[in-house]
Amino acid sequence: MTTRSETQTTLDHLLTEIEHRNPAQPEFHQAAHEVLETLAPVVAARPEYAEPGLIERLVEPERQVMFRVPWQDDQGRVRVNRGFRVEFNSALGPYKGGLRFHPSVNLGVIKFLGFEQIFKNALTGLGIGGGKGGSDFDPHGRSDAEVMRFCQSFMTELYRHIGEHTDVPAGDIGVGGREIGYLFGQYRRITNRWEAGVLTGKGQGWGGSLIRPEATGYGNVLFAAAMLRERGEDLEGQTAVVSGSGNVAIYTIEKLTALGANAVTCSDSSGYVVDEKGIDLDLLKQIKEVERGRVDAYAERRGSSARFVPGGRVWEVPADLALPSATQNELDENDAATLIRNGVKAVSEGANMPTTPEAVHLLQQAGVAFGPGKAANAGGVAVSALEMAQNHARTSWTAARVEEELADIMTSIHTTCHETAERYGAPGDYVTGANIAGFERVADAMLAQGVI
Numbered sequence: 225m226t227t228r229s230e231t232q233t234t235l236d237h238l239l240t241e242i243e244h245r246n247p248a249q250p251e252f253h254q255a256a257h258e259v260l261e262t263l264a265p266v267v268a269a270r271p272e273y274a275e276p277g278l279i280e281r282l283v284e285p286e287r288q289v290m291f292r293v294p295w296q297d298d299q300g301r302v303r304v305n306r307g308f309r310v311e312f313n314s315a316l317g318p319y320k321g322g323l324r325f326h327p328s329v330n331l332g333v334i335k336f337l338g339f340e341q342i343f344k345n346a347l348t349g350l351g352i353g354g355g356k357g358g359s360d361f362d363p364h365g366r367s368d369a370e371v372m373r374f375c376q377s378f379m380t381e382l383y384r385h386i387g388e389h390t391d392v393p394a395g396d397i398g399v400g401g402r403e404i405g406y407l408f409g410q411y412r413r414i415t416n417r418w419e420a421g422v423l424t425g426k427g428q429g430w431g432g433s434l435i436r437p438e439a440t441g442y443g444n445v446l447f448a449a450a451m452l453r454e455r456g457e458d459l460e461g462q463t464a465v466v467s468g469s470g471n472v473a474i475y476t477i478e479k480l481t482a483l484g485a486n487a488v489t490c491s492d493s494s495g496y497v498v499d500e501k502g503i504d505l506d507l508l509k510q511i512k513e514v515e516r517g518r519v520d521a522y523a524e525r526r527g528s529s530a531r532f533v534p535g536g537r538v539w540e541v542p543a544d545l546a547l548p549s550a551t552q553n554e555l556d557e558n559d560a561a562t563l564i565r566n567g568v569k570a571v572s573e574g575a576n577m578p579t580t581p582e583a584v585h586l587l588q589q590a591g592v593a594f595g596p597g598k599a600a601n602a603g604g605v606a607v608s609a610l611e612m613a614q615n616h617a618r619t620s621w622t623a624a625r626v627e628e629e630l631a632d633i634m635t636s637i638h639t640t641c642h643e644t645a646e647r648y649g650a651p652g653d654y655v656t657g658a659n660i661a662g663f664e665r666v667a668d669a670m671l672a673q674g675v676i
């Protein structure tokens with residue numbers, strides 16, 4: 225029997241090898257460290273997981289596709305972007321994960337997201353593998369026609385790699401209902417198939433699931449509420465800081481408000497807004513979803529309760545809860561120290577890997593409940609899988625039914641993470657619980673299916 229520390233030494237060697245084999249991919253290294261640094265207890269306890277090659281296979285994507293995406297802007301100029309799809313692991317089902325359109329996208333970013341997605345999707349308990357894709361295309365300031373031409377060109381290559389039984393993309397940063405519509409249209413045109421289950425996040429009326437737009441934000445609030453319940457508290461009357469002002473942030477604020485909390489901030493890459501009366505969602509939705517504007521417009525139109533802080537971070541606003549919902553590494557050590565000083569009780573990640581490893585450590589040391597993204601934001605992909613189920617059955621469920629299923633899934637993820645952490649000697653540590661529980665499910669499937 226190998227001890228935990230011997231196992232950790234083996235995992236540390238593997239991490240060094242991952243860094244050498246995947247140079248210049250710091251986000252992927254960070255995600256691999258986060259998972260592999262918590263697996264020693266389970267690998268030491270269950271010898272089958274120490275089988276040579278198992279974890280080595282897990283950290284190597286099954287397939288990685290990179291392609292040229294040429295398109296013409298409104299002036300007729302040819303632009304060239306790079307497209308990606310990383311099909312990371314299909315032991316539990318078709319690859320599943322979003323597409324991100326943002327100038328910061330590169331292979332390492334997509335690999336970090338795809339790697340996270342494997343464990344997140346496993347935690348949902350549904351039959352979905354892990355994948356992610358996207359492009360360094362920047363949709364900001366582009367006309368609808370430009371976005372459409374870009375999406376059509378992107379799908380003209382991507383279509384040969386995806387399919388309802390193979391790989392099912394959805395949205396992420398810069399990809400929402402509009403983009404999914406253009407992507408689906410081009411897929412249908414090229415393949416001459418009405419294959420609803422090839423993409424999720426589709427519009428109502430042509431295969432989309434009710435509650436999919438809301439699911440990530442709603443799910444994260446339910447996860448935060450479950451963490452608070454463990455401590456004998458609830459959301460009622462709590463002040464919350466939320467970063468971002470996109471899909472995840474908006475529906476996080478909506479659910480917080482519905483459950484009696486006061487969400488006082490939102491942000492984008494220009495700065496943040498603080499509104500002591502609580503964010504007015506109708507106004508925020510109008511500015512972000514309809515006008516595709518910036519958050520400073522919110523402060524201008526809201527009146528005296530709100531102000532815009534250019535370049536600032538929402539974490540300096542005192543709050544009981546923090547729900548980072550913009551992007552990776554947006555909450556660092558200094559931010560964590562500020563949150564702790566201001567008495568934060570829980571941090572729950574709507575975004576993927578928004579909290580730096582040093583900040584996670586500080587928060588956990590200070591006794592703050594910390595919900596890692598792969599558990600806390602799994603509601604989005606879970607409802608995507610429910611969308612696939614509805615598509616397969618050629619039916620659509622009521623909003624109430626989808627919301628009920630989402631609530632059950634989030635409760636079950638919380639319980640699984642909590643119990644797993646306790647079982648492996650890390651009570652209250654949701655990072656360890658999520659990583660081990662996700663790993664066990666994927667690893668068991670990989671072992672059963674042989675060396676592939």
Ligand code: NDP
Pocket residue numbers: 326328395396397398399400440468469470471472473491492493494549550551552574575576601602604605
């Ligand atoms: P959106 O594109 O709808 O919104 C993204 C928001 O984050 C915008 O307000 C954007 O501001 C801000 N943002 C993005 N990049 C940066 C950056 N580098 N610096 C500062 N602000 C930034 O994306 P989503 O809401 O869908 O995604 C937000 C996060 O949630 C991501 O981490 C995503 O991976 C994760 N997530 C999304 C799910 C989904 O279902 N959509 C599911 C699970 C996780 P600006 O417009 O100025 O760039």
Ligand code: 2IT
Pocket residue numbers: 320321322323344392393394395396424576601602604605606608
């Ligand atoms: O990070 C994520 O989980 C998502 N962007 C959603 C993926 C999906 O397939 O719905």
